[in-house]
Amino acid sequence: MERELVSPDADGDERAVEAALRPRMLGEFIGQTRVREQLSLVLESARRRGKAPDHVLMSGAPGLGKTTLAMIIAAELAAPLRLTSGPALERAGDLAAILSTLAEGEVLFIDEIHRMARPAEEMLYLAMEDFRVDIVVGKGPGATAIPLEIAPFTLVGATTRAGLLPAPLRDRFGFVAHMDFYDAAELELVLFRSARLLGVALPEDAAREIARRSRGTPRIANRLLRRVRDFAEVRADGVLTADIAAAALNLYEVDGEGLDRLDRAVLGALLGKFGGGPVGLSTLAVAVGEEPETVEVVAEPFLVRQGLLARTPRGRVATAAAWIHLGLTPPPDAFGAAASAPPAGP
Ligand SMILES: Nc1ncnc2c1ncn2[C@@H]1O[C@H](COP(=O)(O)OP(=O)(O)O)[C@@H](O)[C@H]1O
Numbered sequence: 469m470e471r472e473l474v475s476p477d478a479d480g481d482e483r484a485v486e487a488a489l490r491p492r493m494l495g496e497f498i499g500q501t502r503v504r505e506q507l508s509l510v511l512e513s514a515r516r517r518g519k520a521p522d523h524v525l526m527s528g529a530p531g532l533g534k535t536t537l538a539m540i541i542a543a544e545l546a547a548p549l550r551l552t553s554g555p556a557l558e559r560a561g562d563l564a565a566i567l568s569t570l571a572e573g574e575v576l577f578i579d580e581i582h583r584m585a586r587p588a589e590e591m592l593y594l595a596m597e598d599f600r601v602d603i604v605v606g607k608g609p610g611a612t613a614i615p616l617e618i619a620p621f622t623l624v625g626a627t628t629r630a631g632l633l634p635a636p637l638r639d640r641f642g643f644v645a646h647m648d649f650y651d652a653a654e655l656e657l658v659l660f661r662s663a664r665l666l667g668v669a670l671p672e673d674a675a676r677e678i679a680r681r682s683r684g685t686p687r688i689a690n691r692l693l694r695r696v697r698d699f700a701e702v703r704a705d706g707v708l709t710a711d712i713a714a715a716a717l718n719l720y721e722v723d724g725e726g727l728d729r730l731d732r733a734v735l736g737a738l739l740g741k742f743g744g745g746p747v748g749l750s751t752l753a754v755a756v757g758e759e760p761e762t763v764e765v766v767a768e769p770f771l772v773r774q775g776l777l778a779r780t781p782r783g784r785v786a787t788a789a790a791w792i793h794l795g796l797t798p799p800p801d802a803f804g805a806a807a808s809a810p811p812a813g814p
């Protein structure tokens with residue numbers, strides 16, 4: 469099943485478009501109020517002391533602005549930025565090559581830092597703490613470690629899985645920024661900003677329509693905006709209204725709460741074939757013709773976050789809200805039936 473539209477990850481072509489939409493300075497960065505305030509203190513104090521700031525770790529789901537913030541940190545410090553990622557650091561030597569060529573005050577961004585290989589990680593500990601690496605020369609009993617000083621730098625790490633970071637690594641960051649999903653009002657601001665950069669006139673009600681389907685994620689909001697713009701250009705002489713936005717997103721099968729075809733297939737199977745569950749993950753996956761991992765990693769996190777699906781020890785269960793979302797009446801014993809008022813339908 470295709471899923472580029474509401475995937476939180478960027479694909480190849482999208483990176484260039486995204487680069488054009490990235491806020492460059494902290495003042496342009498929307499939402500994440502607390503992170504922004506904390507970070508501006510860290511940066512300001514470093515500026516005043518004339519020293520490289522503490523290492524910064526950013527954790528949060530894909531598409532929330534981690535890479536953007538890393539670039540902003542370098543820009544705010546007027547420091548050069550070096551980019552790499554955990555998977556690219558397979559050997560300690562890969563990291564040593566980067567560290568040994570850093571300029572003083574340079575910002576080193578390691579994306580997906582939880583995927584770094586172990587030997588590189590150990591080298592990083594020492595580098596973060598003492599601005600030193602030990603280069604091991606030779607093998608076996610004759611091997612010697614040659615200490616090498618490196619310029620004071622600031623490490624900015626990003627991870628979607630903070631829980632996977634070993635404690636010794638996490639502890640070496642002076643500041644950890646936890647990025648949350650954006651609320652609808654913040655996403656509207658992201659959309660207005662992007663619309664302006666793309667030269668699209670975006671009325672407020674159209675922004676609202678796109679924002680509520682964007683799964684709390686700026687990357688998805690920007691992507692939906694581009695699809696809505698395409699639709700408006702071809703079908704509506706470029707005039708973007710709330711109705712046009714809704715029609716476009718319905719055409720792309722992104723519903724009123726941001727669920728796509730896969731999400732609805734999972735819920736549909738859970739309700740239609742298993743009476744709302746509980747049912748095991750693999751059984752559910754077979755029912756929708758997908759790999760269990762796809763269901764678990766791609767569809768479930770958002771369904772759980774929306775309160776439509778629950779993971780219980782006995783299996784996956786649809787909540788009362790899921791029945792309502794699909795236009796059905798929840799059975800009296802539905803999971804969470806007695807809880808809060810039902811959300812609006814699609
Ligand atoms: N706070 C924000 N304000 C405006 N645009 C944002 C914000 N956060 C993210 N974006 C946009 O969303 C896209 C994805 O952001 P990115 O930093 O690449 O996310 P991540 O690295 O967390 O996956 C970028 O194009 C960026 O312009």
Ligand SMILES: [Mg+2]
Pocket residue numbers: 534535536579
């Ligand atoms: Mg990123």
